[in-house]
Amino acid sequence: MWSDLFRVARLWRSRWPALVAGLAIAMVSALSGIALMTLAGKGVAAGVTGGGLIGIAALLWLRPFVLIRPATRWWERMASHDAAFRALADTRVWFFRRLAERRPGGIGMGGSGDLLGRLIADVDALDRFYLGAVVPAAGALAAVLAIAILLGAEPWLLVLMALPLLLALVLPLALAPAAARAATEAAARRGEMRAAAVDPLAGLEDTLAANAEPAAARRLAQADAAMMRAQRRLVGRGAMAGALGQTLTQLALLGGLAWGLWAGEAGAALAVLALFLGIAALEMLGLMPRAGAALATAGAGARRLFETTDTPPPVAEPTAPAAMPEGRDLRFEGVRFGWRAGMPPVLDGLDLTLRPAERLAILGPSGAGKSSIAALLMKFAAPQGGRITLGGADIATLAAPELRARIAYLAQDARLFDDSIANNLRIAAPGAPDAALWRALAKAGVGEFVRGLPEGLDTFCGEGGARFSGGEARRIALARALLPPADILILDEPTAGLDAEAARSFLVTLGTACEGRSLLLLTHELTGVEPLDRVLRLAGGRLLPAAG
Secondary structure, eight states: OHHHHHHHHHHTGGGHHHHHHHHHHHHHHHHHHHHHHHHHHHHHHHHHHTOHHHHHHHHHHHHHHHHHHHHHHHHHHHHHHHHHHHHHHHHHHHHHHHHHHHGGGOOOOSOHHHHHHIIIIIHHHTHIIIIIIIHHHHHHHHHHHHHHHHTTTSHHHHHHHHHHHHHHHHHHHHHHHHHHHHHHHHHHHHHHHHHHHHHHHHTHHHHHHTTOHHHHHHHHHHHHHHHHHHHHHHHHHHHHHHHHHHHHHHHHHHHHHHHHHHHGGGGHHHHHHHHHHHHHHHHHHTTHHHHHHHHHHHHHHHHHHHHHHTSOOSSOOOSSOOOOOSOOOEEEEEEEEOSSTTSOOSEEEEEEEEOTTOEEEEEOOTTSSHHHHHHHHTTSSOOSEEEEEETTEEGGGSOHHHHHHHEEEEOTTOOOOSSBHHHHHTTTSTTOOHHHHHHHHHHTTOHHHHHTSTTGGGOBOOGGGTTSOHHHHHHHHHHHHHSSOOSEEEEESTTTTOOHHHHHHHHHTHHHHTTTSEEEEEESOOOSOSOOSEEEEEETTEEEEOOO
16 A cells, blocks of 8 residues: 555655645645644633733634634635645546556556546545645644643643544554555445446347346345445444544543643643644544545555556557658568467567558458557557558567658547537647638538537537547547548448448548558458559458459
Protein backbone atom coordinates (compact mmCIF):
# COMPACT_ATOMS: atom_id res chain seq x y z
CA MET A 1 0.00 0.00 0.00
CA TRP A 2 2.64 2.52 1.03
CA SER A 3 4.72 2.00 -2.11
CA ASP A 4 1.64 2.61 -4.28
CA LEU A 5 0.76 5.78 -2.39
CA PHE A 6 4.34 7.06 -2.69
CA ARG A 7 4.04 6.48 -6.45
CA VAL A 8 0.88 8.57 -6.43
CA ALA A 9 2.74 11.33 -4.58
CA ARG A 10 5.49 11.24 -7.22
CA LEU A 11 2.83 11.34 -9.92
CA TRP A 12 1.55 14.58 -8.39
CA ARG A 13 5.01 16.16 -8.37
CA SER A 14 3.91 19.11 -10.51
CA ARG A 15 1.20 19.90 -7.92
CA TRP A 16 3.44 19.65 -4.87
CA PRO A 17 3.60 23.42 -4.17
CA ALA A 18 -0.21 23.71 -4.05
CA LEU A 19 -0.57 20.45 -2.10
CA VAL A 20 2.04 21.50 0.48
CA ALA A 21 0.38 24.90 0.77
CA GLY A 22 -2.90 23.13 1.55
CA LEU A 23 -1.17 21.13 4.29
CA ALA A 24 0.39 24.26 5.75
CA ILE A 25 -2.98 26.02 5.86
CA ALA A 26 -4.54 22.93 7.48
CA MET A 27 -1.89 23.05 10.19
CA VAL A 28 -2.46 26.79 10.71
CA SER A 29 -6.19 26.11 11.00
CA ALA A 30 -5.57 23.38 13.59
CA LEU A 31 -3.22 25.63 15.56
CA SER A 32 -5.76 28.45 15.51
CA GLY A 33 -8.27 26.02 17.04
CA ILE A 34 -5.76 25.09 19.74
CA ALA A 35 -5.06 28.79 20.36
CA LEU A 36 -8.79 29.48 20.64
CA MET A 37 -9.29 26.73 23.22
CA THR A 38 -6.09 27.71 25.05
CA LEU A 39 -7.32 31.28 25.51
CA ALA A 40 -10.76 30.04 26.53
CA GLY A 41 -9.17 27.63 29.01
CA LYS A 42 -6.96 30.35 30.48
CA GLY A 43 -9.96 32.64 30.83
CA VAL A 44 -11.97 30.00 32.68
CA ALA A 45 -8.95 29.01 34.79
CA ALA A 46 -8.40 32.65 35.74
CA GLY A 47 -12.00 32.85 36.85
CA VAL A 48 -11.60 29.72 38.96
CA THR A 49 -8.29 30.71 40.57
CA GLY A 50 -8.90 34.45 40.85
CA GLY A 51 -6.40 35.61 38.24
CA GLY A 52 -8.55 38.47 37.01
CA LEU A 53 -6.05 40.30 34.78
CA ILE A 54 -4.97 37.08 33.07
CA GLY A 55 -8.61 36.21 32.44
CA ILE A 56 -9.37 39.63 30.97
CA ALA A 57 -6.30 39.47 28.70
CA ALA A 58 -7.25 35.97 27.55
CA LEU A 59 -10.79 37.06 26.74
CA LEU A 60 -9.50 40.09 24.80
CA TRP A 61 -7.22 37.85 22.72
CA LEU A 62 -10.08 35.41 22.27
CA ARG A 63 -12.05 37.78 20.05
CA PRO A 64 -9.73 37.81 17.01
CA PHE A 65 -9.26 34.04 17.17
CA VAL A 66 -13.04 33.57 17.06
CA LEU A 67 -12.78 35.10 13.56
CA ILE A 68 -9.42 33.59 12.59
CA ARG A 69 -10.53 29.99 13.20
CA PRO A 70 -13.43 29.89 10.67
CA ALA A 71 -11.44 31.99 8.20
CA THR A 72 -8.54 29.53 8.23
CA ARG A 73 -10.99 26.60 7.97
CA TRP A 74 -12.52 28.15 4.86
CA TRP A 75 -9.08 28.93 3.40
CA GLU A 76 -7.89 25.37 4.10
CA ARG A 77 -10.94 23.80 2.41
CA MET A 78 -10.62 26.00 -0.67
CA ALA A 79 -6.87 25.53 -1.07
CA SER A 80 -6.73 21.80 -0.34
CA HIS A 81 -9.74 20.90 -2.49
CA ASP A 82 -8.51 22.99 -5.42
CA ALA A 83 -5.08 21.33 -5.27
CA ALA A 84 -6.59 17.86 -4.90
CA PHE A 85 -9.03 18.23 -7.78
CA ARG A 86 -6.29 19.50 -10.09
CA ALA A 87 -4.08 16.56 -9.10
CA LEU A 88 -6.96 14.16 -9.77
CA ALA A 89 -7.53 15.69 -13.20
CA ASP A 90 -3.83 15.17 -13.98
CA THR A 91 -4.10 11.57 -12.76
CA ARG A 92 -7.12 10.82 -14.91
CA VAL A 93 -5.39 12.18 -18.03
CA TRP A 94 -2.23 10.21 -17.18
CA PHE A 95 -4.22 7.02 -16.65
CA PHE A 96 -6.13 7.48 -19.90
CA ARG A 97 -2.91 7.99 -21.86
CA ARG A 98 -1.26 4.95 -20.29
CA LEU A 99 -4.39 2.93 -20.97
CA ALA A 100 -4.50 4.09 -24.59
CA GLU A 101 -0.92 2.88 -25.07
CA ARG A 102 -1.79 -0.59 -23.77
CA ARG A 103 -5.39 -1.21 -24.79
CA PRO A 104 -4.98 -1.88 -28.54
CA GLY A 105 -3.01 -5.08 -27.91
CA GLY A 106 -5.31 -6.25 -25.13
CA ILE A 107 -4.83 -5.32 -21.51
CA GLY A 108 -6.37 -8.43 -19.99
CA MET A 109 -8.96 -6.81 -17.73
CA GLY A 110 -12.37 -8.19 -16.91
CA GLY A 111 -14.55 -5.96 -19.03
CA SER A 112 -15.80 -2.48 -19.78
CA GLY A 113 -17.53 -2.18 -16.38
CA ASP A 114 -14.32 -2.94 -14.52
CA LEU A 115 -12.36 -0.60 -16.78
CA LEU A 116 -14.87 2.20 -16.15
CA GLY A 117 -14.52 1.59 -12.41
CA ARG A 118 -10.76 1.97 -12.59
CA LEU A 119 -10.97 5.14 -14.64
CA ILE A 120 -13.59 6.81 -12.43
CA ALA A 121 -13.98 5.24 -8.98
CA ASP A 122 -10.36 4.24 -8.39
CA VAL A 123 -9.05 7.64 -9.51
CA ASP A 124 -11.68 9.38 -7.36
CA ALA A 125 -10.54 7.25 -4.40
CA LEU A 126 -7.18 9.00 -4.56
CA ASP A 127 -8.73 12.25 -3.35
CA ARG A 128 -9.17 10.47 -0.01
CA PHE A 129 -5.40 10.02 0.11
CA TYR A 130 -4.88 13.77 0.31
CA LEU A 131 -8.19 15.24 1.50
CA GLY A 132 -9.27 12.34 3.68
CA ALA A 133 -5.95 11.19 5.14
CA VAL A 134 -2.97 13.51 4.65
CA VAL A 135 -4.73 16.81 5.40
CA PRO A 136 -6.50 15.59 8.60
CA ALA A 137 -3.29 13.87 9.74
CA ALA A 138 -1.31 17.09 9.25
CA GLY A 139 -3.84 19.08 11.28
CA ALA A 140 -3.98 16.44 14.02
CA LEU A 141 -0.17 16.25 14.18
CA ALA A 142 0.07 20.03 14.58
CA ALA A 143 -2.55 19.90 17.34
CA VAL A 144 -0.81 17.08 19.26
CA LEU A 145 2.57 18.83 19.04
CA ALA A 146 1.06 22.11 20.25
CA ILE A 147 -0.63 20.35 23.17
CA ALA A 148 2.64 18.62 24.06
CA ILE A 149 4.44 21.97 24.11
CA LEU A 150 1.75 23.68 26.19
CA LEU A 151 1.69 20.86 28.76
CA GLY A 152 5.42 20.15 28.68
CA ALA A 153 6.03 21.86 32.02
CA GLU A 154 4.34 18.96 33.83
CA PRO A 155 5.88 15.62 32.69
CA TRP A 156 3.15 13.44 34.21
CA LEU A 157 0.38 15.51 32.67
CA LEU A 158 2.25 15.31 29.37
CA VAL A 159 2.40 11.51 29.58
CA LEU A 160 -1.22 11.12 30.67
CA MET A 161 -2.60 13.34 27.89
CA ALA A 162 -0.14 13.57 25.01
CA LEU A 163 0.67 9.84 24.84
CA PRO A 164 -2.96 8.68 24.31
CA LEU A 165 -3.47 11.50 21.82
CA LEU A 166 -0.33 10.49 19.93
CA LEU A 167 -1.55 6.87 19.84
CA ALA A 168 -4.95 8.07 18.60
CA LEU A 169 -3.09 9.86 15.80
CA VAL A 170 -0.82 6.97 14.80
CA LEU A 171 -2.99 3.90 15.37
CA PRO A 172 -5.49 4.39 12.48
CA LEU A 173 -2.58 4.94 10.09
CA ALA A 174 -0.81 1.83 11.42
CA LEU A 175 -3.96 -0.24 10.87
CA ALA A 176 -4.43 1.11 7.33
CA PRO A 177 -2.34 -1.57 5.50
CA ALA A 178 -4.54 -4.35 6.90
CA ALA A 179 -7.64 -2.36 5.98
CA ALA A 180 -6.15 -1.79 2.52
CA ARG A 181 -6.29 -5.52 1.85
CA ALA A 182 -9.99 -5.50 2.69
CA ALA A 183 -10.43 -2.37 0.55
CA THR A 184 -8.65 -4.06 -2.37
CA GLU A 185 -11.02 -7.01 -2.15
CA ALA A 186 -14.02 -4.66 -1.94
CA ALA A 187 -12.79 -2.72 -4.99
CA ALA A 188 -12.34 -5.96 -6.94
CA ARG A 189 -15.86 -7.08 -6.01
CA ARG A 190 -17.21 -3.67 -7.09
CA GLY A 191 -15.48 -4.11 -10.44
CA GLU A 192 -17.08 -7.54 -10.87
CA MET A 193 -20.46 -6.11 -9.95
CA ARG A 194 -20.09 -3.29 -12.49
CA ALA A 195 -19.07 -5.77 -15.17
CA ALA A 196 -22.06 -7.98 -14.33
CA ALA A 197 -24.32 -4.93 -14.68
CA VAL A 198 -22.76 -3.23 -17.71
CA ASP A 199 -21.88 -6.16 -19.98
CA PRO A 200 -25.43 -7.53 -20.43
CA LEU A 201 -26.67 -3.99 -21.08
CA ALA A 202 -23.93 -3.37 -23.65
CA GLY A 203 -25.21 -6.38 -25.58
CA LEU A 204 -28.86 -5.92 -24.63
CA GLU A 205 -30.24 -7.10 -27.97
CA ASP A 206 -28.30 -10.37 -27.73
CA THR A 207 -29.30 -10.77 -24.08
CA LEU A 208 -32.98 -10.37 -24.92
CA ALA A 209 -32.78 -12.56 -28.03
CA ALA A 210 -31.29 -15.41 -26.01
CA ASN A 211 -33.75 -14.95 -23.11
CA ALA A 212 -30.67 -14.52 -20.92
CA GLU A 213 -32.13 -11.89 -18.60
CA PRO A 214 -32.67 -14.33 -15.69
CA ALA A 215 -29.09 -15.60 -15.92
CA ALA A 216 -27.76 -12.03 -16.12
CA ALA A 217 -29.87 -11.07 -13.10
CA ARG A 218 -28.52 -14.05 -11.13
CA ARG A 219 -24.93 -13.12 -11.95
CA LEU A 220 -25.61 -9.53 -10.90
CA ALA A 221 -27.20 -10.67 -7.62
CA GLN A 222 -24.25 -12.97 -6.87
CA ALA A 223 -21.75 -10.21 -7.66
CA ASP A 224 -23.70 -7.75 -5.51
CA ALA A 225 -23.78 -10.20 -2.57
CA ALA A 226 -20.01 -10.75 -2.84
CA MET A 227 -19.47 -6.99 -2.93
CA MET A 228 -21.63 -6.49 0.16
CA ARG A 229 -19.67 -9.14 2.10
CA ALA A 230 -16.40 -7.43 1.20
CA GLN A 231 -17.84 -4.04 2.15
CA ARG A 232 -18.96 -5.36 5.54
CA ARG A 233 -15.44 -6.60 6.27
CA LEU A 234 -14.03 -3.21 5.32
CA VAL A 235 -16.60 -1.33 7.42
CA GLY A 236 -15.87 -3.65 10.36
CA ARG A 237 -12.21 -2.74 10.29
CA GLY A 238 -13.10 0.94 10.14
CA ALA A 239 -15.46 0.58 13.09
CA MET A 240 -12.73 -1.10 15.14
CA ALA A 241 -10.27 1.70 14.37
CA GLY A 242 -12.92 4.28 15.25
CA ALA A 243 -13.66 2.63 18.58
CA LEU A 244 -9.96 2.49 19.47
CA GLY A 245 -9.50 6.15 18.53
CA GLN A 246 -12.47 7.26 20.62
CA THR A 247 -11.22 5.21 23.57
CA LEU A 248 -7.77 6.78 23.41
CA THR A 249 -9.05 10.36 23.23
CA GLN A 250 -11.37 9.70 26.16
CA LEU A 251 -8.42 8.25 28.08
CA ALA A 252 -6.54 11.49 27.44
CA LEU A 253 -9.38 13.51 28.96
CA LEU A 254 -9.58 11.16 31.94
CA GLY A 255 -5.80 11.41 32.35
CA GLY A 256 -5.99 15.21 32.46
CA LEU A 257 -8.83 15.07 34.96
CA ALA A 258 -6.95 12.55 37.13
CA TRP A 259 -3.85 14.75 37.14
CA GLY A 260 -5.94 17.76 38.14
CA LEU A 261 -7.43 15.87 41.09
CA TRP A 262 -3.96 14.72 42.14
CA ALA A 263 -2.37 18.17 41.75
CA GLY A 264 -5.10 19.86 43.75
CA GLU A 265 -5.49 23.63 43.95
CA ALA A 266 -1.91 24.27 42.85
CA GLY A 267 -2.51 22.66 39.48
CA ALA A 268 -6.11 23.80 38.99
CA ALA A 269 -5.32 26.35 36.27
CA LEU A 270 -3.21 23.91 34.26
CA ALA A 271 -5.78 21.14 34.73
CA VAL A 272 -8.57 23.35 33.35
CA LEU A 273 -6.34 24.27 30.41
CA ALA A 274 -5.56 20.58 29.82
CA LEU A 275 -9.26 19.71 29.71
CA PHE A 276 -9.94 22.47 27.19
CA LEU A 277 -7.01 21.26 25.06
CA GLY A 278 -8.33 17.70 25.27
CA ILE A 279 -11.72 18.87 24.01
CA ALA A 280 -9.99 20.68 21.13
CA ALA A 281 -8.06 17.52 20.29
CA LEU A 282 -11.29 15.50 20.16
CA GLU A 283 -12.43 17.39 17.07
CA MET A 284 -9.20 16.87 15.13
CA LEU A 285 -8.31 13.37 16.26
CA GLY A 286 -11.91 12.29 15.78
CA LEU A 287 -11.17 12.44 12.03
CA MET A 288 -8.27 9.99 12.25
CA PRO A 289 -10.26 6.71 12.11
CA ARG A 290 -11.86 7.95 8.90
CA ALA A 291 -8.41 9.06 7.75
CA GLY A 292 -7.12 5.51 8.20
CA ALA A 293 -10.08 4.13 6.23
CA ALA A 294 -9.53 6.77 3.54
CA LEU A 295 -5.86 5.82 3.35
CA ALA A 296 -6.79 2.16 2.92
CA THR A 297 -9.33 2.95 0.19
CA ALA A 298 -6.85 5.20 -1.62
CA GLY A 299 -4.16 2.52 -1.38
CA ALA A 300 -6.52 -0.06 -2.89
CA GLY A 301 -7.47 2.33 -5.69
CA ALA A 302 -3.83 3.12 -6.40
CA ARG A 303 -2.99 -0.60 -6.55
CA ARG A 304 -5.72 -1.23 -9.13
CA LEU A 305 -4.58 1.73 -11.22
CA PHE A 306 -0.96 0.61 -11.23
CA GLU A 307 -1.98 -2.98 -12.00
CA THR A 308 -3.39 -1.58 -15.23
CA THR A 309 -0.67 0.90 -16.12
CA ASP A 310 2.20 -1.46 -15.24
CA THR A 311 1.07 -3.87 -17.96
CA PRO A 312 3.77 -3.75 -20.65
CA PRO A 313 2.62 -1.99 -23.83
CA PRO A 314 2.02 -4.33 -26.77
CA VAL A 315 4.79 -2.59 -28.71
CA ALA A 316 7.86 -1.21 -26.95
CA GLU A 317 8.90 2.23 -28.11
CA PRO A 318 12.50 2.57 -29.37
CA THR A 319 14.81 4.29 -26.90
CA ALA A 320 16.30 6.41 -29.70
CA PRO A 321 13.69 6.69 -32.48
CA ALA A 322 14.96 7.03 -36.03
CA ALA A 323 14.07 10.05 -38.12
CA MET A 324 10.90 9.68 -40.15
CA PRO A 325 11.74 8.78 -43.76
CA GLU A 326 10.50 10.90 -46.64
CA GLY A 327 9.52 7.87 -48.74
CA ARG A 328 5.92 6.67 -48.81
CA ASP A 329 6.28 3.09 -50.05
CA LEU A 330 5.07 0.52 -47.53
CA ARG A 331 6.37 -3.07 -47.35
CA PHE A 332 5.68 -6.23 -45.36
CA GLU A 333 8.63 -8.61 -45.61
CA GLY A 334 8.00 -12.17 -44.41
CA VAL A 335 5.79 -10.99 -41.55
CA ARG A 336 4.65 -13.60 -39.05
CA PHE A 337 2.15 -12.62 -36.38
CA GLY A 338 -0.26 -14.19 -33.88
CA TRP A 339 -2.28 -12.58 -31.12
CA ARG A 340 -1.61 -15.28 -28.53
CA ALA A 341 1.28 -17.62 -27.85
CA GLY A 342 0.53 -21.24 -28.60
CA MET A 343 -2.13 -20.39 -31.20
CA PRO A 344 -1.65 -20.67 -34.98
CA PRO A 345 -0.43 -17.37 -36.45
CA VAL A 346 -2.93 -15.31 -38.40
CA LEU A 347 -0.15 -14.02 -40.66
CA ASP A 348 2.61 -16.41 -41.71
CA GLY A 349 5.31 -15.18 -44.09
CA LEU A 350 3.20 -12.34 -45.45
CA ASP A 351 4.73 -10.14 -48.16
CA LEU A 352 3.09 -6.93 -49.31
CA THR A 353 4.08 -3.78 -51.16
CA LEU A 354 1.93 -0.64 -51.25
CA ARG A 355 3.38 1.95 -53.60
CA PRO A 356 2.82 5.72 -53.23
CA ALA A 357 -0.73 6.75 -54.27
CA GLU A 358 -1.63 3.12 -55.06
CA ARG A 359 -5.13 1.88 -54.24
CA LEU A 360 -4.99 -1.70 -53.02
CA ALA A 361 -7.74 -3.95 -51.66
CA ILE A 362 -7.16 -7.03 -49.52
CA LEU A 363 -10.04 -9.51 -49.50
CA GLY A 364 -10.60 -12.14 -46.86
CA PRO A 365 -13.29 -13.61 -44.62
CA SER A 366 -13.73 -12.59 -41.01
CA GLY A 367 -10.82 -13.90 -38.94
CA ALA A 368 -8.43 -14.13 -41.89
CA GLY A 369 -6.13 -11.47 -40.41
CA LYS A 370 -7.11 -8.30 -42.27
CA SER A 371 -7.48 -6.24 -39.09
CA SER A 372 -4.17 -7.67 -37.88
CA ILE A 373 -2.46 -6.03 -40.87
CA ALA A 374 -3.92 -2.66 -39.81
CA ALA A 375 -2.93 -3.24 -36.17
CA LEU A 376 0.67 -3.97 -37.19
CA LEU A 377 0.85 -0.88 -39.39
CA MET A 378 -0.44 1.34 -36.57
CA LYS A 379 1.99 -0.29 -34.07
CA PHE A 380 -0.89 -1.53 -31.96
CA ALA A 381 0.94 -4.86 -32.10
CA ALA A 382 4.38 -6.08 -33.20
CA PRO A 383 5.21 -8.95 -35.56
CA GLN A 384 6.92 -12.05 -34.18
CA GLY A 385 8.87 -12.44 -37.41
CA GLY A 386 9.81 -10.42 -40.48
CA ARG A 387 9.59 -6.66 -40.64
CA ILE A 388 7.47 -3.77 -41.89
CA THR A 389 9.08 -0.76 -43.55
CA LEU A 390 7.92 2.72 -44.48
CA GLY A 391 10.13 4.53 -46.95
CA GLY A 392 12.78 1.86 -46.36
CA ALA A 393 12.86 2.36 -42.56
CA ASP A 394 11.74 -0.43 -40.23
CA ILE A 395 8.70 0.93 -38.38
CA ALA A 396 10.00 -0.75 -35.20
CA THR A 397 12.64 2.01 -35.13
CA LEU A 398 10.11 4.82 -35.59
CA ALA A 399 8.20 6.62 -32.84
CA ALA A 400 4.57 5.49 -32.83
CA PRO A 401 3.03 9.01 -32.67
CA GLU A 402 5.08 10.15 -35.68
CA LEU A 403 4.24 6.98 -37.61
CA ARG A 404 0.53 7.36 -36.89
CA ALA A 405 0.69 10.94 -38.14
CA ARG A 406 1.60 9.48 -41.55
CA ILE A 407 -1.22 6.90 -41.56
CA ALA A 408 -4.95 7.64 -41.30
CA TYR A 409 -6.99 4.71 -40.03
CA LEU A 410 -10.74 4.14 -40.22
CA ALA A 411 -11.35 1.16 -37.97
CA GLN A 412 -14.19 -1.29 -38.47
CA ASP A 413 -15.79 -0.09 -35.25
CA ALA A 414 -14.85 3.60 -35.56
CA ARG A 415 -16.92 5.47 -33.00
CA LEU A 416 -18.56 8.87 -32.90
CA PHE A 417 -18.74 10.32 -29.41
CA ASP A 418 -21.65 12.15 -27.83
CA ASP A 419 -20.20 15.52 -28.75
CA SER A 420 -20.44 17.97 -31.62
CA ILE A 421 -19.46 17.00 -35.15
CA ALA A 422 -16.64 19.54 -34.96
CA ASN A 423 -15.18 18.07 -31.78
CA ASN A 424 -15.50 14.54 -33.16
CA LEU A 425 -13.50 15.58 -36.22
CA ARG A 426 -10.89 17.48 -34.21
CA ILE A 427 -9.95 14.30 -32.37
CA ALA A 428 -7.80 13.61 -35.44
CA ALA A 429 -6.48 17.18 -35.77
CA PRO A 430 -6.83 19.33 -32.63
CA GLY A 431 -7.05 23.00 -33.50
CA ALA A 432 -8.10 22.42 -37.10
CA PRO A 433 -10.07 25.45 -38.41
CA ASP A 434 -13.66 25.10 -39.51
CA ALA A 435 -12.62 25.45 -43.16
CA ALA A 436 -10.50 22.29 -42.87
CA LEU A 437 -13.43 20.46 -41.27
CA TRP A 438 -15.71 21.43 -44.14
CA ARG A 439 -13.15 20.26 -46.71
CA ALA A 440 -12.86 16.87 -45.01
CA LEU A 441 -16.64 16.52 -44.83
CA ALA A 442 -16.94 17.42 -48.51
CA LYS A 443 -14.34 14.80 -49.48
CA ALA A 444 -16.27 12.22 -47.47
CA GLY A 445 -19.45 13.14 -49.34
CA VAL A 446 -21.30 14.40 -46.29
CA GLY A 447 -20.61 18.14 -46.44
CA GLU A 448 -23.99 19.16 -47.84
CA PHE A 449 -25.78 16.99 -45.30
CA VAL A 450 -23.99 18.69 -42.38
CA ARG A 451 -24.59 22.16 -43.85
CA GLY A 452 -28.29 21.34 -43.93
CA LEU A 453 -28.39 20.63 -40.21
CA PRO A 454 -29.74 23.54 -38.11
CA GLU A 455 -26.63 23.61 -35.91
CA GLY A 456 -24.13 22.60 -38.60
CA LEU A 457 -20.77 21.61 -37.13
CA ASP A 458 -22.14 22.16 -33.62
CA THR A 459 -24.69 19.35 -34.05
CA PHE A 460 -24.29 16.67 -31.40
CA CYS A 461 -23.77 13.18 -32.78
CA GLY A 462 -25.37 11.23 -29.94
CA GLU A 463 -23.84 8.18 -28.27
CA GLY A 464 -22.08 6.16 -30.98
CA GLY A 465 -23.47 8.50 -33.68
CA ALA A 466 -27.06 7.57 -32.83
CA ARG A 467 -28.28 10.94 -34.18
CA PHE A 468 -27.45 9.84 -37.75
CA SER A 469 -28.05 6.92 -40.07
CA GLY A 470 -25.32 4.30 -40.43
CA GLY A 471 -24.13 5.74 -43.73
CA GLU A 472 -24.03 9.32 -42.45
CA ALA A 473 -22.16 8.31 -39.30
CA ARG A 474 -19.67 6.29 -41.35
CA ARG A 475 -19.01 9.24 -43.66
CA ILE A 476 -18.40 11.56 -40.70
CA ALA A 477 -15.94 8.99 -39.35
CA LEU A 478 -14.28 8.91 -42.80
CA ALA A 479 -14.02 12.71 -42.73
CA ARG A 480 -12.21 12.42 -39.41
CA ALA A 481 -9.72 10.01 -41.00
CA LEU A 482 -9.25 12.36 -43.97
CA LEU A 483 -8.69 15.48 -41.86
CA PRO A 484 -4.98 15.03 -41.02
CA PRO A 485 -2.52 15.21 -43.95
CA ALA A 486 -1.63 11.50 -43.83
CA ASP A 487 0.14 9.76 -46.72
CA ILE A 488 -1.61 6.42 -46.28
CA LEU A 489 -5.29 5.72 -45.64
CA ILE A 490 -6.38 2.37 -44.16
CA LEU A 491 -10.07 1.49 -44.32
CA ASP A 492 -11.05 -1.64 -42.37
CA GLU A 493 -14.46 -2.96 -43.46
CA PRO A 494 -15.65 0.61 -44.14
CA THR A 495 -19.15 -0.48 -45.20
CA ALA A 496 -19.79 -2.80 -42.24
CA GLY A 497 -23.39 -2.45 -41.08
CA LEU A 498 -24.51 -0.46 -44.15
CA ASP A 499 -27.16 -1.57 -46.62
CA ALA A 500 -26.13 -2.23 -50.23
CA GLU A 501 -27.14 1.19 -51.54
CA ALA A 502 -25.43 3.08 -48.72
CA ALA A 503 -22.32 0.92 -49.11
CA ARG A 504 -22.06 1.60 -52.87
CA SER A 505 -22.61 5.32 -52.33
CA PHE A 506 -19.91 5.38 -49.65
CA LEU A 507 -17.36 3.54 -51.79
CA VAL A 508 -17.94 5.73 -54.84
CA THR A 509 -16.61 8.71 -52.86
CA LEU A 510 -13.27 7.01 -52.19
CA GLY A 511 -11.83 8.12 -55.52
CA THR A 512 -12.11 11.78 -54.53
CA ALA A 513 -11.45 11.20 -50.85
CA CYS A 514 -8.16 9.36 -51.39
CA GLU A 515 -6.75 11.60 -54.10
CA GLY A 516 -2.96 11.70 -53.76
CA ARG A 517 -2.89 9.15 -50.93
CA SER A 518 -2.11 5.47 -50.79
CA LEU A 519 -5.24 3.44 -50.01
CA LEU A 520 -5.34 0.07 -48.27
CA LEU A 521 -8.90 -1.27 -48.29
CA LEU A 522 -9.52 -4.27 -46.03
CA THR A 523 -12.84 -5.95 -46.78
CA HIS A 524 -14.55 -9.33 -47.15
CA GLU A 525 -16.11 -8.48 -50.52
CA LEU A 526 -16.09 -5.90 -53.30
CA THR A 527 -19.07 -4.21 -54.92
CA GLY A 528 -17.33 -3.35 -58.19
CA VAL A 529 -17.46 0.42 -57.71
CA GLU A 530 -14.27 0.75 -55.66
CA PRO A 531 -11.56 2.86 -57.36
CA LEU A 532 -8.76 0.24 -57.10
CA ASP A 533 -5.44 -0.41 -58.83
CA ARG A 534 -4.90 -3.91 -57.43
CA VAL A 535 -6.77 -6.61 -55.48
CA LEU A 536 -5.20 -9.35 -53.34
CA ARG A 537 -6.73 -12.19 -51.33
CA LEU A 538 -5.62 -13.11 -47.81
CA ALA A 539 -5.66 -16.86 -47.14
CA GLY A 540 -3.58 -19.04 -44.84
CA GLY A 541 -1.75 -16.01 -43.50
CA ARG A 542 -0.43 -15.01 -46.95
CA LEU A 543 -1.49 -12.77 -49.81
CA LEU A 544 -2.42 -14.23 -53.18
CA PRO A 545 -3.67 -12.63 -56.41
CA ALA A 546 -7.46 -12.37 -56.32
CA ALA A 547 -9.19 -14.61 -58.85
CA GLY A 548 -11.19 -12.75 -61.48
